[in-house]
Amino acid sequence: MLSEDTILKKMVKYMGITAATLLAVAPIAMPAMSSATETTVKADAVSGVNQADVQKWLGEVKSNVTIKPGNNLLTSVDKEYGYVMGGDGVFCFGTDELTPQSPAFDRYADASKNLTNDLFASFNDNANGDDLFFNDRNVGVLTTATANDGSISGNLKFEDINKVLQSGASVTFHVKLAYVAGEPKGSDFYGADATPTILGSKDVVVTVGTGSESNDDQNNQKSPTGVNYDGFYSTIVDAKLYDGNGKATSTTLPKQTLWKIDRKLTVDGTTYYRVASNEWIKENDGIEIFPEVDTITTRRQAKLYTSAGKEITDRSLAPNTSWYTDRVGIVNNENMRRVATDEWVSFNDLKSKSSSGIAVGTN
Incomplete structure (x- = not known):
């Protein structure tokens, strides 16, 4: 042997x-x-997507994230490019937007705004440094949020998320990978009649720090x-x-x-x-x-x-x-x-x- x-x-x-x-x-x-x-x-x-790749991608999404107070909370840019108006608290974006290679929503912002430390960019550390597993238009990320202290029931609306975080309570973001066949439109993922296939999911608990934590603590590293x-x-x-x-x-x-x-x-x-x-x-x-x-x-x-x-x-x-x-x-x-x-x-x-x-x- x-x-x-x-x-x-x-x-x-x-x-x-x-x-x-x-x-x-x-x-x-x-x-x-x-x-x-x-x-x-x-x-x-x-789906044409290997389940092992789904789990590997989700495995690089952190379970717990501590963010700095202030500009790391949800911003108007997040709302404009990720939040689904009338979608019961749903955010929708691509798999590549939840990685350090392309921090969420940075592509749409003025570079001078330096949004590399925004909320969603903190979710994925891509620790092994490999490439995205299925960066294609058929796979999207659907995310909702709930208050862990029960102060607000159901999915949090955009404006409620910052309120809960700023109150000192934590928020759990429910991250789901969704698949739509063919040539999907955004509404095929989150519209009233949409029935995407959910490939996998993971919960991310977000807490606002005091601002004094070390970089390792801030990044859950x-x-x-x-x-x-x-x-x-x-x-x-x-x-x-x-x-x-x-x-x-x-x-x-x-x-x-x-x-x-x-x-x-x-x-x-x-x-x-x-x-x-x-x-x-x-x-x-x-x-x-x-x-x-x-x-x-x-x-x-x-x-x-x-x-x-x-x-x-x-x-x-x-x-x-x-x-x-x-x-x-x-x-x-x-x-x-x-x-x-x-x-x-x-x-x-x-x-x-x-x-x-x-x-x-x-x-």
Whole structure:
């Protein structure tokens, strides 16, 4: 079996590969796919947006934001270009407008106004510095806000948001990624008759600071903790995310999605891997993998396993058949290759290939 050091060294050279690329699976000889697998594939195909990218984008949206008082609150520019008049407290804008590369609404403002610290620009830190995942006109951001102290019920109107924040109470912004097919107009996302497909959502709690906080506090960015740890991680359950203190956040990563990890941290005996600036996944909620696209051939009747290590009893791979594989992982303490969305085969059941960069395990 490969040592952990060997696995990690292998993973390093694949750091530039995106999750979307790695999730493509197409067996050469079609295996018996479960209905659940087929449903997931079809669901992604409906919108043309990979669910892993949706969750990755949402993962870079902060759960908590502390902003400076004054000019960081909602402005007339926000109202003019993002607020939907008569839309029951809805803001609508593009995915690129919720990133540091293009801070919300700055494109419409006079550069001298320096709006780079406005409210929405604080939501997304894009910690890993990669590009936008689906910056196209079919995907939009719908956001509403509610008062956490209950002083105003329902969605807050534009003018109410600043009032609640200035009173010292926090406001939760409900961020949703919405998809509309074809050639959508803005009203297709938020109009009275609009029925966009909601791809994912996340809550952002906004609090106004005193103005004396450090830059790290203002941006919800604490000094990095743990140790550097480059790799990829695939969830085996719907996995909750945690902050650097081991406290659960409101975000959950879907089962069978792939994530870049860059730090490893142990809190109270539990190990976590970082997937965003202050969002960590538990080690036991997934498996560490590295990409290795290849064609493999079985040397005997080969059992299949889920990434959680459970044997798939209603099918197996026939001897001397070839299969497309896109990644290697350690399942049940064995080196295994993936041949379908959540179907893995042991190295011990495969013919050795001199052209492969990975030695077959000998357990």
